[in-house]
Amino acid sequence: MRWSKTLIPTLKEDPADAEVVSHKLLVRAGFIRQISRGIYDYFPLALKVIRKIESIVREEMDRAGAQELLLPIASPAELWQESGRWEVYGKELVRFKDRHARDFCLGPTHEEIVTDLVRSAVRSYRELPFNLYQIQTKFRDEVRPRFGLMRGREFIMKDAYSFHTDMQDCRREYDNMFETYKRIFTRYGLQYRPVEADTGAIGGSLSHEFQVLAESGEDAIVSCNLCDYAANVEKAEAKGSRPAARDLTEESPQLVKVSTPGKRSVAEVAEYLKLPPEKFVKTLVYRIDNNDFVAALVRGDHEINEVKLQTALGCREVALADEAAVAAMAGVTPGYLGPIGLSLRTIADFSVQSMRGAVTGANEANAHYTEVDQERDFTPSAFADLRMAAAGDHCPRCDHGLLEAHRGIEVGQVFYLGKKYSEALGATYLDAEGRERPMEMGCYGIGISRLVAAAVEQNHDANGIIWPLSIAPFQVLLLPINYNDKATREAADRLYDELRRRGVEVLFDDRDERPGVKFKDGDLIGIPLRITVGAKGLAKGCLELRWRRDGKTVEIALAGAAQTIHGHLAQA
């Protein structure tokens, strides 16, 4: 492609509305432009990257035995009503009416649609199993789109759905997809980790996320420094935390009420009483499923994990109660809440069990108890794993490992769905005995457009983007120093033709610009290999070959240059 014939609107300055580096660079380098909140134009360079990402997905999905198909973006409300998600999904689901006033929505995901397809097309166990996938634009009216392509409302996703006669076969496909995803993300040249994940709104019982490691990632993950355990903190089991309240007084003196005027947070009270946060018990009042209230206890140095709380309580929704509700329930503001004498059902994290010499609120204004002994002074209705795992925790899977914390960008997720959708929508088959049975299902997503952002987050420097070769918009940037110089022009034109003939993807900067401008633009858009054609080099019969990533530069002979370049690419 000749630069002069394509549209690459580069910018010298960072756009004012971008925060993270991938957003800034993708806009500056002329890949994307925001047209509305969370909705972007993809310029030619961006589309090339997207096509590369997609084609690797296709190759690997096809290799894994999946079949590509294409489902509609608009789907009728009936299917969503049947699965129950028309009510459950909320405002994120964009709904509209057609001219006949029939309800529709834009598909945020396609379990209903594909299940409907399968129930009408498949009758017998002989037709199972299979895995259907598509690559398509999705729309979710996100509460808070942000960070450019990282969290758009409109985004491109690969979604796959598999159908099976039994759990074992569905598990086999889950593992098949897990391995396929590892191959895909490895081919992208990204540093990633598969982590155990919560299943969230999609439902199901087993799930892994594929997280591209990046500081700007929205997800917190932990991984073991010794074994291969890794999990999203939402899901990570919290076990054997740092030694903390263990060395507490054995003799368990009397409960002591102390005055703590105006001190409300653990940090404030800890500072005031000169006691470490791990000796505290935090009491948090939650409203569950919009009617009942429950008090959750975690140690002062821990964070509560609401997903775990929800699971432990077996409820659909938990939300921190507001101050007025707390005052009504407990007769005190949240800063002075404690489990002793609290007339609320309480549930406590394991780390609170058997605590001694602890500090809690006294359920009266400006007062706390010290020397609290859990076994002597209060009894929660249950103990459970309620806290966020954190760096330094003991690994829940191996003996000596410790957890490390990372940030990640979730670029893929695999789910074992079970019969959730097949039962709701009646996707059944007849088994060998002629009995009707619901199918077992799995689903598997990859965020295609999000991957563009993730790749940039992980591959850039002060000068711009550094695309991994496998997803770069072009493999080679051919840069003549002065395209008006006759010798340069002839050599560059010839090389351009020869490279293309060999199937090398070349961006040819044939613009009448000063060299500095071309070098800067070239670094910005991040083509992996740059070939510079200049009068000085030509005089010696040479060209300069330079890798964008490490700046490594070699001179190569003009004669046979196309072949030499092809060879360097093949080795990369």
Next chain:
RNA sequence: CGGGGCGUGGCUCAGCUUGGUAGAGCGCACGGUUCGGGACCGUGAGGCCGGUGGUUCGAAUCCACUCGCCCCGACCA
């Protein structure tokens, strides 16, 4: 939805407090000098200052409402 911030040529911003009819840098066009890491000189085009309503002799500037965008939080690929 709650909290905070911002809307002024294509881009990044100044001007607003203390109303007097719009500026800079970059970019763009043309001419000239340049030409291996975002050149220089000259000339020029381009803005109903997000919108509506108000206050005023007069509003980018003050007031009200409204729309859009960004950040933080509650949600999620």
